[in-house]
Amino acid sequence: MSQNGQTQNPVPTYTKKDFESGVDPRWCPGCGDFSIINQVQKAMPNVGVARENIVFISGIGCSSRFPYYMNNYGMHTLHGRAPSFASGLKVSRPELMVWVITGDGDALAIGGNHFIHTMRRNLDLKVLMFNNRIYGLTKGQVSPTSELGKKTKTTPHGSPDYPFNAPALALGSGATFVARSIDIEGAHMGGVIAAAAAHKGSAFIEVFQNCPVFNDGAYTFLTDKAVKTDAILRMEAGKPLLFGKDNKKGIRFDGQKAELEVVTLGENGVTEKDILIHDPTRSDPTIAFMMANLSDRAGFPTPIGIFRSVRKPTADENTWEMIKAAKAKKGDSSLRKFLADADTWEVK
Amino acid sequence: MSQNGQTQNPVPTYTKKDFESGVDPRWCPGCGDFSIINQVQKAMPNVGVARENIVFISGIGCSSRFPYYMNNYGMHTLHGRAPSFASGLKVSRPELMVWVITGDGDALAIGGNHFIHTMRRNLDLKVLMFNNRIYGLTKGQVSPTSELGKKTKTTPHGSPDYPFNAPALALGSGATFVARSIDIEGAHMGGVIAAAAAHKGSAFIEVFQNCPVFNDGAYTFLTDKAVKTDAILRMEAGKPLLFGKDNKKGIRFDGQKAELEVVTLGENGVTEKDILIHDPTRSDPTIAFMMANLSDRAGFPTPIGIFRSVRKPTADENTWEMIKAAKAKKGDSSLRKFLADADTWEVK
Amino acid sequence: MQPNTGKTRPVEKVEGVTIRFVGDSGDGMQLVGSEFTKASAIAGNDLATFPDFPAEIRAPTGSLAGVSGYQVNFGSRDIFTPGDQPDVLVAMNPAALKTNLQDLRPGGILITNSGAYTEGNLEKAGYKSNPLDDDALKKNYKVVSVDMDKLTQAALAGSGLSNKDVARCRNYFALGMMYWLYSRPPEPQLENIRAKFKKKPEIAEANVKVFQAGHAFGETTELFVSQYTVPAAKLAPGTYRNVTGNGAAALAIAATAKLTGRQVFLGSYPITPATEILQDSSYFKDMGVVTYQAEDEIAGIGSAIGASFGGSLGVTTTSGPGLALKSEMLGLAVIAELPLVVINVQRGGPSTGMPTKTEQSDLYIALFGRHGEAPLPVIAARSPADCFYAVMEGFKIATKWMTPVIVLTDGYLGFGSEPFRIPEEGELKPYLVKYQTTVNDPAGYMPYKRDDKLIRPWAIPGTPGLEHRIGGLEKDSMSGMVSYDGMNHEKMVKTRAQKIRNVIEDVPDVEVDGEPTGDLLLLSWGGTYGSVRGAAARLRAQGKKVGHVHLRWLNPLPKNLGAVLKSFKKVLVPEVNDGQLANYLRMSFPGLDPMQFNRINGKAIKISELTAKVNEILG
Amino acid sequence: MQPNTGKTRPVEKVEGVTIRFVGDSGDGMQLVGSEFTKASAIAGNDLATFPDFPAEIRAPTGSLAGVSGYQVNFGSRDIFTPGDQPDVLVAMNPAALKTNLQDLRPGGILITNSGAYTEGNLEKAGYKSNPLDDDALKKNYKVVSVDMDKLTQAALAGSGLSNKDVARCRNYFALGMMYWLYSRPPEPQLENIRAKFKKKPEIAEANVKVFQAGHAFGETTELFVSQYTVPAAKLAPGTYRNVTGNGAAALAIAATAKLTGRQVFLGSYPITPATEILQDSSYFKDMGVVTYQAEDEIAGIGSAIGASFGGSLGVTTTSGPGLALKSEMLGLAVIAELPLVVINVQRGGPSTGMPTKTEQSDLYIALFGRHGEAPLPVIAARSPADCFYAVMEGFKIATKWMTPVIVLTDGYLGFGSEPFRIPEEGELKPYLVKYQTTVNDPAGYMPYKRDDKLIRPWAIPGTPGLEHRIGGLEKDSMSGMVSYDGMNHEKMVKTRAQKIRNVIEDVPDVEVDGEPTGDLLLLSWGGTYGSVRGAAARLRAQGKKVGHVHLRWLNPLPKNLGAVLKSFKKVLVPEVNDGQLANYLRMSFPGLDPMQFNRINGKAIKISELTAKVNEILG
Numbered sequence A, B: 001m002s003q004n005g006q007t008q009n010p011v012p013t014y015t016k017k018d019f020e021s022g023v024d025p026r027w028c029p030g031c032g033d034f035s036i037i038n039q040v041q042k043a044m045p046n047v048g049v050a051r052e053n054i055v056f057i058s059g060i061g062c063s064s065r066f067p068y069y070m071n072n073y074g075m076h077t078l079h080g081r082a083p084s085f086a087s088g089l090k091v092s093r094p095e096l097m098v099w100v101i102t103g104d105g106d107a108l109a110i111g112g113n114h115f116i117h118t119m120r121r122n123l124d125l126k127v128l129m130f131n132n133r134i135y136g137l138t139k140g141q142v143s144p145t146s147e148l149g150k151k152t153k154t155t156p157h158g159s160p161d162y163p164f165n166a167p168a169l170a171l172g173s174g175a176t177f178v179a180r181s182i183d184i185e186g187a188h189m190g191g192v193i194a195a196a197a198a199h200k201g202s203a204f205i206e207v208f209q210n211c212p213v214f215n216d217g218a219y220t221f222l223t224d225k226a227v228k229t230d231a232i233l234r235m236e237a238g239k240p241l242l243f244g245k246d247n248k249k250g251i252r253f254d255g256q257k258a259e260l261e262v263v264t265l266g267e268n269g270v271t272e273k274d275i276l277i278h279d280p281t282r283s284d285p286t287i288a289f290m291m292a293n294l295s296d297r298a299g300f301p302t303p304i305g306i307f308r309s310v311r312k313p314t315a316d317e318n319t320w321e322m323i324k325a326a327k328a329k330k331g332d333s334s335l336r337k338f339l340a341d342a343d344t345w346e347v348k
Numbered sequence C, D: 001m002q003p004n005t006g007k008t009r010p011v012e013k014v015e016g017v018t019i020r021f022v023g024d025s026g027d028g029m030q031l032v033g034s035e036f037t038k039a040s041a042i043a044g045n046d047l048a049t050f051p052d053f054p055a056e057i058r059a060p061t062g063s064l065a066g067v068s069g070y071q072v073n074f075g076s077r078d079i080f081t082p083g084d085q086p087d088v089l090v091a092m093n094p095a096a097l098k099t100n101l102q103d104l105r106p107g108g109i110l111i112t113n114s115g116a117y118t119e120g121n122l123e124k125a126g127y128k129s130n131p132l133d134d135d136a137l138k139k140n141y142k143v144v145s146v147d148m149d150k151l152t153q154a155a156l157a158g159s160g161l162s163n164k165d166v167a168r169c170r171n172y173f174a175l176g177m178m179y180w181l182y183s184r185p186p187e188p189q190l191e192n193i194r195a196k197f198k199k200k201p202e203i204a205e206a207n208v209k210v211f212q213a214g215h216a217f218g219e220t221t222e223l224f225v226s227q228y229t230v231p232a233a234k235l236a237p238g239t240y241r242n243v244t245g246n247g248a249a250a251l252a253i254a255a256t257a258k259l260t261g262r263q264v265f266l267g268s269y270p271i272t273p274a275t276e277i278l279q280d281s282s283y284f285k286d287m288g289v290v291t292y293q294a295e296d297e298i299a300g301i302g303s304a305i306g307a308s309f310g311g312s313l314g315v316t317t318t319s320g321p322g323l324a325l326k327s328e329m330l331g332l333a334v335i336a337e338l339p340l341v342v343i344n345v346q347r348g349g350p351s352t353g354m355p356t357k358t359e360q361s362d363l364y365i366a367l368f369g370r371h372g373e374a375p376l377p378v379i380a381a382r383s384p385a386d387c388f389y390a391v392m393e394g395f396k397i398a399t400k401w402m403t404p405v406i407v408l409t410d411g412y413l414g415f416g417s418e419p420f421r422i423p424e425e426g427e428l429k430p431y432l433v434k435y436q437t438t439v440n441d442p443a444g445y446m447p448y449k450r451d452d453k454l455i456r457p458w459a460i461p462g463t464p465g466l467e468h469r470i471g472g473l474e475k476d477s478m479s480g481m482v483s484y485d486g487m488n489h490e491k492m493v494k495t496r497a498q499k500i501r502n503v504i505e506d507v508p509d510v511e512v513d514g515e516p517t518g519d520l521l522l523l524s525w526g527g528t529y530g531s532v533r534g535a536a537a538r539l540r541a542q543g544k545k546v547g548h549v550h551l552r553w554l555n556p557l558p559k560n561l562g563a564v565l566k567s568f569k570k571v572l573v574p575e576v577n578d579g580q581l582a583n584y585l586r587m588s589f590p591g592l593d594p595m596q597f598n599r600i601n602g603k604a605i606k607i608s609e610l611t612a613k614v615n616e617i618l619g
Ligand SMILES: Cc1ncc(C[n+]2csc(CCOP(=O)(O)OP(=O)(O)O)c2C)c(N)n1
Pocket: A060, A061, A062, A063, A064, A078, A079, A102, A103, A104, A105, A106, A107, A130, A132, A134, A135, A136, A137, A138, A143, D269, D270, D271, D272, D297, D321, D322, D325, D352
């Protein structure tokens, strides 16, 4: 479909460089944001969309400076509101590939409403959220993903609030694609980005991102060499949910208690067959939800990868189906005919 | 705790009448809202709180006229914003019992952000949402709980959007108490309201409410005599999830597939022992989430009752812990001492 | 003398008449009113109507809160408003009488359904005794008290219809009487009824019968002293339809899509009284209109700006509280310099205020309601049909000047209706909405490189080689990149302001209604046009040297306005607010200190009140 | 002649001096600046400071974007601003030189760390060659080029500290030099250093050594032509501390809780430049302040209104975009008539604009930025320390008059600092915030039954028998119940407006700085106070008949303002915006058409520029 008289151009062969705007990123040295843009720029040549048909829309925050560094169309909008601009753009021009770039505060604090509605509608938008569990740009206030009790500039005695689990919130809103990765896991992140690009429908990616200046080490509990293998669970479609040293630990579903549990292969007669096979395409979001909540539970690893990936007609598809039907039914009428389509009378 | 110099009064013995303001409700004849207020007024004498310490705060919508009809303190605020007023009131005066009265549009369209944050924080607020799956007050536009394809005044060709599943959204936001009832199920609703009142923390109740004027029959698929027993699943804590004629059908957890399924007692060797026992106090929200999603799945009944009820410290408790600690640590300082608590110098 | 109609009563020719139909919400008064309006239109009268339905939510039958009304003013001369005071009040039950009688002109005709004055209904209306028995009533008005219930039942005796269905026909009895009273040919109405109830022929026939019974009743009863005719008005020839202001705004949205060949994208959130614009527009998919009901007002305008970034003509519709919520976004549209139309249907404020009542109190927020320096064009519609042209103009300005434009209407215009002459084929000119498709600078595409009018180019996604980024931070005056340079900022602030001042080239001079100089100038804007024009005409007829200027453009103000204001000894600004235009004029024309006439009671200004005020001033 | 200090160079006495410290973000310039400021304060100078840190996000070392600065202006006379132009520029690297040199007064002193002029740093700063080798530099300024790197290393030779730790001490070398240059006693600073690094004595000793080395270098080097002293200013006796405007606002929040004995509830959302008020206040829990970081600005103000309904003193803090988002809620506070303080720290707009730069462009939105008729009191702070008193006043007005109040400050005040005399015990008077506890009418509790000033009573939850409901719909003028009655609405609109006009009883008359009549009156508001007062003083010193009036109150405007404005031949309104107060004055005083002086470059107005402008006008 092509609106506004634009014609679709053939997609040239690109390299990463084609997606660099040439503007020097304004992030602090060592910021996790660099790694994320690197992966996005690497992924873009392979999404099969012409550069001029890709749009990056962001809110406000360190992360939201992102569009300036991409050599595509872009809008750096208002705090929390990026999904609303993106939604209008996507509904009006469904042939464009539209990315929303956002931070944990931008997406989930002030932007929470647009976020959940984007997920609900299943608009074909890709939402990439940089989660550093802090407000970076405004220099260190509590965010809705900061831990309970977290001391920040606005919560010197600790945060009284519980954090959102972002994938769980997305799933609760009806999201059809939900994934998570980590800034320092470049290759993994690249894979997740490619999968989101390929997904038709709202795609949500949470990237755990270190902010060395205002929340340094927020993810060392996952990324520290010493704990990494036990702390991270890599979900792969069709594969058993194994983790730990030599993939010896696994996630089993205890049908009795209707709960997940961590088991060790070889112990208590546990074999690989007992381990839950990861299937992001289940139409019921429950198991994805359970996996998302694992990270909040003591004794469980934090899953990364794709929680859910289910194809449903998107809101933009639904909208254009109706537009096409209306056009087919009514045909092309002149303006005068349209205006006169009512009770009329003549004055001579 | 008592702020602002108010003293706690003993709670007199009340009757329903004590909670009627005497203002005639301005709802259409036959509106489900009447039944809801009736249950609330019946429940109030038993919540153990003095009338003057109960506050009803609403947004805008038919449902939001509610506070005028209650003989308590009340605020009829702005569309979607009731939780924000309620949050400030509750944090500032934790000894008050604060109810938020809202509609599906009020809570989940414009008010979605305040809603999810209220759930996340676990502020001790009771949120009662009248879900008629339509905008009543503005005369019949699509709401975020209207079904896909629904024809309304703003979607004459059908809604292109998927609806929220409100309990699932609440659970995805971290809610500690989530329940559902139906306008015509008075006694059931009364029980749920009493349980919400007793819960310490954010309590969310969705009430399916018929709007005879703009969305009549939205719930006949549940409430019609002919289908009722098969369509409604009454969740009761500690009891197996049985429904249908003579309670012959049940919900079983298929541990293999990690999915719920509908089974019939007596068929294929199914006995009551196979049926999932309802336990709203599970700390992991997954099974509650699965139950919430049942209503969206073909072949499953729609659960009513309490999905989840878990006690966690509330944000207001956390806040006042910190305030008490700060006061204990710093003691009472004079204003001058406070102002001089910095690098100072003398000018003579 | 009138032609003899063969009846016993004389036929009086009148220039104009105002009729109000009132009854319970279930009584079908909106239908009766609009059918009668149509008949008047076909008879060639000029007219204006205004519905007066209950605030919200259906109130119990027979209650005061459940009264629903429809007023029509029609005549053989220009009709500017739905009328100050009804000459005829058709009141279908005691509650309707109670809430409307005080508006009836002394000596006017009261037609009422005596069958509805049951004890129950009297009590619901708060009457201790039956007001129809009150002698004062008969002294002050020409009372035509008819038991329409009984007469309807009689007409349908043996029809086999249920009591409920019979009762539903009652409104056609009233309509039939009114047809007789105003000498309207009944045949077209009979056809109408048959067409309307095509699928239920038994209901159609019942309504036909009752209508005829009402008509016959008028003819035979002794209760009417005379019959009336209202000759045709001199309207411009053409095909006409009736439009409400909201309906006209929606038509303009579709017309703009057609005239430009561009998609118009309406992102909005329902709110009284603007909702119908979104509702109506959602039917215009085939015309190139895409509607999107967002989750809130902020997302509504956001989606429209996003669509504009993509090359669509973004528009959002709202009322007071919604406009307040859109403030931050409007600032973004100003700095991004994207076309956007905001249609704000004003209602009583502040806060939720009086959602179903009209007011003109959003002028301040339209002009000044953004943080920072964020000027934008503001125009206002003056009548229901004019909403069509005002919204069309909004789009033209927004796309030409790359700017958000606020179009103000109000509840009075939005709900009110009047005949709209449908423009002839080719009368509305298509216009070009241009996109930039080539690089405009040796250094690459410069999204903020302006033309001599200071307008920036518009390059949209999908255009290869013109990839660029814009945003809400202050930006370099050429490249659009973020710039924290103070002097660049000052330049950009001044440039944006100058661009909006340049719009003056599209602002027509105001024209004075009446003599170009005089004792007093009435200066109005927006929905008060009809009242003020009517008052000016009446005052001049009384020999007063009164002129009238009506403002379509609030920003920029017309070039010749200052000079025109100086040509009158006094300037009076009537507004349905506490003096917002008056203050804005003081600011804009230092030295000018106009007098004010302010009503803030949720209604249009009455011609009679304004006339009285002017007479008081002129002594 | 100065007392002989035993050194070879003369000691010059100067009235005031402006010093700017600039370096890389990692160079510790904020520390050096504030330490030097403290020394000046203790020496009894009046002073004002302004930090100039990079926009946001830490930029790479040595880059232009990473330059961080701190300017202090101190003297023996009243100091009104942090100074137009530095007399001394301490620039720690080439990037700092590049971005700041143009501001240095011709003939001023440039002190720079020659050790930082490496090839890499020169390139990052965009220099093709070393600017220190440029003859023009030496011609235009007194250049003191010192290899602070080497001298610091030398001072710490053998200390065993890492290179990184050694480099970190460099800023104390600069500080030591400045102490010598301005004849400050070094001992208190040494004590300071030891106290500051109590936990790391080796670092403390290193800093002491480097500081002493810098001091000794000043004394021995031939590079300085003279040493200076700045005598003490005549400040009111008392205990002083330094405060930023944001810090002072937070102190006022706590002080109000203390003085009223009521909880102050701050519901807010972080936004530059207002964030620090929320941050600082969150430490004041023991004082009776409850802070709540909401999910967005709307919830921030909503929570504050909710708390006010509960009897707390609700306050919310924000900047431009946040104020725009709060528009709808402000309307609710107006109609609900609950006390509320909104502190808006203005920044460059429109839209996201220039978040870290100052501006005065939110006056329009503060006065007019709500839908419907929704007037409220607006006051503005004039200096960093005055933010304390302005916010205190905001609370007093809000609670007395049951109304939201907007207190405007700006980024210049919020970030800037000056000495604040700590009020003596008992100097700040406690005041009563009353709740209604008894039924006020035979018909029951009437929440909108007003006193003779038109103030309504405030009954809070927990008060038995006074249960009532309020809301955003127009309400009955007594009971507060929803009312759709047009005349009740008109009455309520006018009553609310009159109540705000009544606030005039708490608005002091303005006082003219200078003679009560003259050739030109400078009229300012908000953060330009310092610049304008300074300019007025300078102009009068030049013999010009110039007066100055500064407005704290924007709504209502002071009673005598109109008369005062007429007492001068000309009125000039200097503002950091495009003329918002000027326009508001035209509106408020028909006939008045003041001249304007507008800078919109993200900075405070310069005394020199304003003086030049006035001289141009007066010829
Ligand atoms: C309406 C509005 N409110 C507040 C702000 C201030 N603000 C800018 S970014 C930000 C939060 C940034 O946090 P996050 O979204 O997590 O992004 P990060 O900087 O951490 O990448 C805030 C509060 C703003 N610009 N606009």
